[in-house]
Amino acid sequence: MHCVEEIKNGIYWMGCNDFRTEMFEHIFPLPFGISYNSYFIDDEKTAVLDAMDKSVRDEFLEDIEYLLKGRTLDYFFLNHMEPDHAGSILALVEKYPNVKIIGQAQTFKLFEQFYRHPMPNNYVAVKEGDQIKLGKHVIQMIKAPMVHWPEVMLAYDVTDKVLFSVDAFGMFGTSGNVYADQVDFERDYMDEFRRYYVNIVGKYGPQVVNVLKKMDGLPIEVVAPVHGLVFRTPETIQLIIHKYLHWAKYVPEQNGVVIAFASIYGNTERAACVLAHKLSLQGIRNIHLYDVSKVHPSFLTAEAWKYSHLVLAAPTYNLNLYLPMENFLHDLKTLQFQNRKIAVIGCHSWASAAQKTMIEYVEKKFKNCEVLGTPLDIRSSLKDEEEGILDSMAKTIAKSIAESPDPDSLV
Numbered sequence: 251m252h253c254v255e256e257i258k259n260g261i262y263w264m265g266c267n268d269f270r271t272e273m274f275e276h277i278f279p280l281p282f283g284i285s286y287n288s289y290f291i292d293d294e295k296t297a298v299l300d301a302m303d304k305s306v307r308d309e310f311l312e313d314i315e316y317l318l319k320g321r322t323l324d325y326f327f328l329n330h331m332e333p334d335h336a337g338s339i340l341a342l343v344e345k346y347p348n349v350k351i352i353g354q355a356q357t358f359k360l361f362e363q364f365y366r367h368p369m370p371n372n373y374v375a376v377k378e379g380d381q382i383k384l385g386k387h388v389i390q391m392i393k394a395p396m397v398h399w400p401e402v403m404l405a406y407d408v409t410d411k412v413l414f415s416v417d418a419f420g421m422f423g424t425s426g427n428v429y430a431d432q433v434d435f436e437r438d439y440m441d442e443f444r445r446y447y448v449n450i451v452g453k454y455g456p457q458v459v460n461v462l463k464k465m466d467g468l469p470i471e472v473v474a475p476v477h478g479l480v481f482r483t484p485e486t487i488q489l490i491i492h493k494y495l496h497w498a499k500y501v502p503e504q505n506g507v508v509i510a511f512a513s514i515y516g517n518t519e520r521a522a523c524v525l526a527h528k529l530s531l532q533g534i535r536n537i538h539l540y541d542v543s544k545v546h547p548s549f550l551t552a553e554a555w556k557y558s559h560l561v562l563a564a565p566t567y568n569l570n571l572y573l574p575m576e577n578f579l580h581d582l583k584t585l586q587f588q589n590r591k592i593a594v595i596g597c598h599s600w601a602s603a604a605q606k607t608m609i610e611y612v613e614k615k616f617k618n619c620e621v622l623g624t625p626l627d628i629r630s631s632l633k634d635e636e637e638g639i640l641d642s643m644a645k646t647i648a649k650s651i652a653e654s655p656d657p658d659s660l661v
Contacts, residue, residue: 252316253309255428257472258410260292260387263480264313266306267424274422275334278449278548282442283424286310286334287476289414290317291407294385297325299405299414300476304337311341322346325374325382327389328353330402330416331360335476340365343372350374352382354393356401381408392464394418396457398450404461411471418461419490420477421446430479430486439479443490445552446477447497452555452585458498462491495661500588500617502558502657506536507647510550511563511595512543512575517631518597521640522563524632525595528644534651543574547581554582554590558654559622559647562608563595571607579611588617591650593643594625602627622646 255263269283286302288310296318302310314323323346328336331353339361343349351372353361358375362368376382378393392404397418405414423442427433435443451458473481473490481487496503509526513519519541526537536557540550542564554560564575571579592612596605605627612619623646626639 252313254290254313254317257289257474257480257482258412261407261410261412262290262292262317263428263474264288264290264310264317265428266302266309268303268305269424271305278422278445279546280422282422284422285424285477287474287478287480288313289474290314291384291387291389292317293387295324295383296321297327297382297384297389298323298342299327300329300335300416301326301338301342303334307338307341310338311345314342323349325350325352325384327382327405327414328357328361329405329414330399330476331357331364332399332417333364335416336361336364340367343369348372352376352391354401354403357403360401376403392461394457394461396454397461398454406468411469413465413468413470413473415473415475417450417476418458419473419481419494420450420475421479423478425479428480430481431483433479435479435486435489440493441552443478444493444497444556445548447494448552448555448585449548452497452551455498455500455586458494462494462498465491492661496657497555499661500555500586501660502590503556504536504558504657505651505654506538506557507534507559507561507651508550508553508557509537509539509561509563510542510554510575510578511539511561512541512565512572513563513597514565514567514572517628518563518565518595521595521597521626521628521632522561524637525561525563525640525644528640529647532644532648534648542578547578550578551581551585551587554587558657559591559593559651561593561595561647562612564597564604564608566596566598566602566604569601569603571604575604576607579608579615583611583615586617588619590616590619591622591647592616592619593622593647595628595643596625597628597630599630622650
């Protein structure tokens with residue numbers, strides 16, 4: 251059996267959906283599964299660009315055999331050594347022992363670290379700007395270090411203007427369709443597209459910007475990533491580049507408020523909900539409440555990336571910041587979260603630590619972030635006399651949003 255589709259002039263998509271893996275990289279939940287893409291070029295020389303995870307190795311090899319139709323495989327482009335794309339390489343080389351493996355010297359070093367099977371007779375080392383001629387198709391190599399591994403190289407088909415983008419423009423989730431223009435991408439897939447970027451690539455914004463600059467000089471008619479949908483229309487390609495510019499420059503997509511709260515007995519939750527209502531009374535429309543004890547941090551970080559303002563509300567626990575909130579803030583710090591206005595609500599009974607720790611994250615551990623308004627530190631439960639502080643906080647946030655520039659003007 252096979253699952254392939256011609257993208258353009260002898261360039262084929264090969265794809266597998268994986269609904270069995272529950273956690274990508276054993277960290278990120280996959281409620282909608284994950285897909286793996288590889289690409290085959292049928293020309294005077296045959297080529298496969300990127301492999302797949304070992305969980306779908308048999309399907310991957312079946313598709314290659316079907317497309318080769320008895321021919322030999324001449325080239326395999328090893329653009330990224332991460333095992334979810336390289337896990338089938340040994341089986342591929344075993345089946346096609348004379349295949350030439352295209353990659354950087356650094357790539358081959360990582361290959362041998364993972365698999366302990368040096369194959370120097372198969373290696374063809376390439377560098378930035380090198381071209382591999384397959385016949386009509388000419389593949390040009392583009393270095394993309396730290397998007398999101400150090401040895402990543404994109405491959406660009408000069409002839410048909412197809413960018414094989416590796417993890418760039420990838421996404422969590424699966425689909426029965428191949429192309430983004432076959433679905434309602436913004437409605438049904440954008441959230442998982444964003445969550446993938448923020449958690450997999452988000453730390454490396456400057457490196458992403460550098461790659462986008464290289465792409466700016468290329469005529470691109472198709473973007474073909476290794477996860478998710480393929481982009482083949484000017485509208486969808488423009489959309490994903492526009493989103494990447496926002497995310498890579500740490501600029502929000504929209505003005506709005508994410509309220510991330512943690513609560514042990516419901517008192518901090520009550521304060522968060524009261525503040526949300528007061529924001530609504532101020533005319534704020536994009537208000538999103540999340541319980542950090544229930545919602546996985548990968549979803550929370552993606553929402554924080556999307557909106558301009560953030561509220562942190564959490565109690566003290568064992569003389570420290572409540573751990574689920576600490577984990578969320580640690581993730582934001584690790585991902586280089588920046589350029590946001592953040593309000594803070596703490597809660598404690600006999601010793602206050604949560605408010606101080608959250609303020610330290612905002613002022614010292616995040617980049618270009620500021621505490622908005624006067625922080626509130628609740629003693630066990632919200633009192634009537636503290637309502638004025640929440641009123642003031644809501645007005646300060648609303649004023650800040652009203653004065654915020656259009657995010658699109660910042661990219």
